[in-house]
Amino acid sequence: MPNENLTVKAISGHPGALGSGAAPEASYEVCKLIDTTTCIGCKACEVACLEWNGYEFRETTFDNTYQTMPDTEWNYWNLIRFSEHENSDGTLSWLMRKDQCMHCADPGCLEACPADGAIVQYENGIVDFNEEHCIGCQYCVTGCPFNIPRLNPSTKKVFKCSLCSDRVGAGLEPACVKSCPTGCLHFGSKEDMKFEAEKRATQLRKNGFEHAGVYDPAGVGGTHVIYVLHDADDPEKYSGLPANPTVPIMVRFWKHPLKWLGNVAMLLGVAGVMTHYLRFGPKEVDAKEAKR
Amino acid sequence: MSTQTAAALPEGAITPSGEIVRYTYKERLCHWTNGVTYVFCLCTGLAFYSPYLYWLSVVGGGPMAARMLHPWVGVFFYLAVVWMHTMWKQQMASIPEDQQWKDKIKDYVENNDDAVPPQGRFNAGQKLFYWVMYYGALVLLITGILMWFPEKWRGLHGIMSVVNPLHAAAALATIGAFIIHVYMGILMVSGGFEGITKGTVTKEWAQHHHRLWYDKMTRR
Numbered sequence: 308m309p310n311e312n313l314t315v316k317a318i319s320g321h322p323g324a325l326g327s328g329a330a331p332e333a334s335y336e337v338c339k340l341i342d343t344t345t346c347i348g349c350k351a352c353e354v355a356c357l358e359w360n361g362y363e364f365r366e367t368t369f370d371n372t373y374q375t376m377p378d379t380e381w382n383y384w385n386l387i388r389f390s391e392h393e394n395s396d397g398t399l400s401w402l403m404r405k406d407q408c409m410h411c412a413d414p415g416c417l418e419a420c421p422a423d424g425a426i427v428q429y430e431n432g433i434v435d436f437n438e439e440h441c442i443g444c445q446y447c448v449t450g451c452p453f454n455i456p457r458l459n460p461s462t463k464k465v466f467k468c469s470l471c472s473d474r475v476g477a478g479l480e481p482a483c484v485k486s487c488p489t490g491c492l493h494f495g496s497k498e499d500m501k502f503e504a505e506k507r508a509t510q511l512r513k514n515g516f517e518h519a520g521v522y523d524p525a526g527v528g529g530t531h532v533i534y535v536l537h538d539a540d541d542p543e544k545y546s547g548l549p550a551n552p553t554v555p556i557m558v559r560f561w562k563h564p565l566k567w568l569g570n571v572a573m574l575l576g577v578a579g580v581m582t583h584y585l586r587f588g589p590k591e592v593d594a595k596e597a598k599r
Numbered sequence: 600m601s602t603q604t605a606a607a608l609p610e611g612a613i614t615p616s617g618e619i620v621r622y623t624y625k626e627r628l629c630h631w632t633n634g635v636t637y638v639f640c641l642c643t644g645l646a647f648y649s650p651y652l653y654w655l656s657v658v659g660g661g662p663m664a665a666r667m668l669h670p671w672v673g674v675f676f677y678l679a680v681v682w683m684h685t686m687w688k689q690q691m692a693s694i695p696e697d698q699q700w701k702d703k704i705k706d707y708v709e710n711n712d713d714a715v716p717p718q719g720r721f722n723a724g725q726k727l728f729y730w731v732m733y734y735g736a737l738v739l740l741i742t743g744i745l746m747w748f749p750e751k752w753r754g755l756h757g758i759m760s761v762v763n764p765l766h767a768a769a770a771l772a773t774i775g776a777f778i779i780h781v782y783m784g785i786l787m788v789s790g791g792f793e794g795i796t797k798g799t800v801t802k803e804w805a806q807h808h809h810r811l812w813y814d815k816m817t818r819r
Binding site for chain 2: 558570
């Protein structure tokens, strides 16, 4: 069920108009700000995410790094990615990036999804999966430029971070933000978070991080999770944060021209053969044929 | 002989009522295995293709069940295509008469059948339909297996954005052919539907549409 406290903006695989669209909430765009420069990698946000969403902590692995959890999972939506990056001047940067759904303004998952109501985008910018309607086709995985959605192999449903839409709908901040001990996570309106992020980036530039900047990629219409990076010129070094994420062009082709051309061609095909019947009728066999 | 029903006679046999066997029992069974599995995949596939056709997933028992069954039935469709190929591969090969038919396609479409040259068991149009389905099924199978368990090859993440539309495009090509096939089989070519259901056609029908085949069958 879509959150009744949030106004719906877009619904996946949905023909015609949206639902009622009436919600009590004043719809301004929300945003989570992640300041990678003050993250200490404590993983409190990971635990808070599991606790709020009701998932068990998973078994950890050890490969001589702080990456004790190799990847996000269907029931592990939020992961600090540790990267020991060697800079061109020979120094080392130990980069930590909290990875989760970015809640794109132009979400590729919703674009690709064929299941009516399985993905909902709210007016406040949150992109939410409704597993009740998910059919497990994983087209969303193909559409996502951040490689976020994960399949639960036993239920064949896809899951990802909801930006705690249930908490936000009730006027609370997301669980991860609530748990952060260093204040590297902030939550508020997109406008305010952009302002805070730019302020922090300016401060960083003054303090010697001349490439510091804000990550709010325009290729997906901006995101409702934004980063402050020490080096915004090279986001890839933060464990593969894409420099210019976009919805794959072939997904756009598939969901727009191919779909409409295909629909029109099928209709014309059926209309064409019916018109042929009206104009030329059936092929009748002359009974005298055999004697010819 | 008297115990053998008309439905089980070999190709070209003349039934007691004077009709000729156009398709044997095995050929009809194969054709309808193809037909039923294809239509299932068509309906469930169209459901995932367009939001306006999502209701078609009811054919598969609802959206979730349709997503589960579509690939399985698709595999059976492909097996049915392979089965048909073992029977009809040679008969579907191109022969010189096909070009004569193609030259007269306008007369064929406008039902000026007297102007159309005599044809063998399958005319060039039927052969074209066959090969569209044959190669379409191959593309659908390969892309379909990749789409079945994308979680098993997450490394192909980038390629899937091409695989998905390719599956849809191959399906659309077969749908175009299928619309014409169903129209001709049921409405345009009177008597054709009986040929592929009960298996027999009248001698006049055989001579009119497939004279070379009729002559070959009755010469023995």
